[in-house]
Amino acid sequence: MKNDLSVREAEESDLENIIDYFLKADRQFLHGMGVDPVKLPTKEKWLTLISSDHKQPIESKSLFYVIWLLDQVPIGHSNINKINFGEEAYMHLHMWRGDNRQKGIGLEFVKMSLPYYFNNFKLKNLYCEPYALNPAPNKTLKKLGFDLIKQYETIPGWIGFHQPVNKWRMTSQNINRFRADSRDR
Numbered sequence: 001m002k003n004d005l006s007v008r009e010a011e012e013s014d015l016e017n018i019i020d021y022f023l024k025a026d027r028q029f030l031h032g033m034g035v036d037p038v039k040l041p042t043k044e045k046w047l048t049l050i051s052s053d054h055k056q057p058i059e060s061k062s063l064f065y066v067i068w069l070l071d072q073v074p075i076g077h078s079n080i081n082k083i084n085f086g087e088e089a090y091m092h093l094h095m096w097r098g099d100n101r102q103k104g105i106g107l108e109f110v111k112m113s114l115p116y117y118f119n120n121f122k123l124k125n126l127y128c129e130p131y132a133l134n135p136a137p138n139k140t141l142k143k144l145g146f147d148l149i150k151q152y153e154t155i156p157g158w159i160g161f162h163q164p165v166n167k168w169r170m171t172s173q174n175i176n177r178f179r180a181d182s183r184d185r
Contacts, residue, residue, distance in 0.1 A: 003070055003071060003105070004069075004070070004071050004072065005068075005069070005070060005105060005108050005109060005112070006069045006072070006112070007066050007067065007068055007069065007078075007109060007112040007113050007116070008066065008067055008069065009064075009065070009066055009067075009116065010054070010064075010065035010066060010067050010077065010079075011067075012051065012054060014065070014067050014074065014077070015047060015050050015051055015054060015065075016043075016047065017074060017077075017096070018050070018065060018077055018079075018094075019043055019046045019047060019050070020043075021077075021094060021096045022035065022040055022159070023040060023043055023046075031161075032131075032133075032134055033094075033130075033131055033134050034130070034131030034134065034156065034160045034161065034163050034165070035159050035160060035161075036159060036160060036161040039158065039159045039160075039161075040159055050063055050065075058085075058120055058121070059085050061083060062081060062082075062083055063079060063080070063081050063083075064079060064080050064083065064089075064116075064117070064120070064121070065077050065078070065079040066078050066079070066113050066116050068095070068109040068112075068113075070100065070105065074096075075095065075096055075097055075100050076093075076094050076095040076096045076097075076100070076106075076109065077094050077096070078091060078092060078093050078094070078109065078110065078113040079091070079092050079094075080092070080117050080121070080126070081157070083121060085121055085122065086121070086122045086123070086124070087123065087124055087125070088123060088124060088125040088126065088127065089117060089121055089123055089126055089127070090126075090127045090128065090129065090157075091113075091117065091126055091127065091128045092128070092157075093106065093109075093110060093128070093130075093137050093140070095109075101136065102136065106136065106137075106140050107140050107143055107144065110140055110141075110144060111144065114126070114144075114170065114175055115175075118172060118175050123172060124171065124172050125169055125170070125171055125172070126169070126170045126171075126175075127149075127167060127168065127169050128141055128146065128167075128168045129154075129156045129165040129166065129167050129168070130165065130166060130168075131156075131160075131163050131164070131165060132151055132163070132164035132165055132166045133163075133164065138166050138168075141166075141168040142168075144170070145170070145174060146168035146169060146170045146174075147168065147169050147170075147171075147174075148166060148167070148168055149167040149168065149169050150166075150167050151164060151165065151166050151167070152164070152165065152167065153165070
């Protein structure tokens with residue numbers, strides 16, 4: 001039997017699970033995805049930050065989350081930040097449970113997440129800068145037709161450490177082609 005995969009916009013009740021994914025992870029796992037555990041805020045501070053932003057109108061959001069569901073059970077999320085409405089944003093991908101990783105469902109979840117970002121935020125470009133030494137997101141982005149722009153060293157986000165990243169881009173033109181290709185299958 002095929003698993004039922006779906007994606008929905010995050011609700012207020014999902015925010016704590018998003019935070020717990022990071023705060024309850026072990027240091028080795030966090031390091032593998034480029035996160036510096038020392039930079040993680042307290043649960044209360046983090047919840048205040050994302051809850052406040054969650055209530056903003058779409059044009060004013062600095063963060064936006066979608067929840068990934070397997071058989072109607074939340075198992076991960078994707079989000080965008082560095083949002084420049086009508087222009088660009090940066091995407092992040094997180095499978096919460098290890099037993100769901102490396103099974104190909106992340107690829108399907110990202111496919112389902114992309115329309116939320118391009119449609120809701122009227123994006124021309126969507127970027128993703130995964131840790132270059134984390135093979136899973138890099139492999140997924142390549143398979144989905146993201147273009148590898150460059151590899152460079154940076155601190156890619158407020159909870160990351162200095163690291164090599166691969167900068168990937170999906171354009172609104174590419175996503176439209178991708179949608180047409182998926183309708184033809």
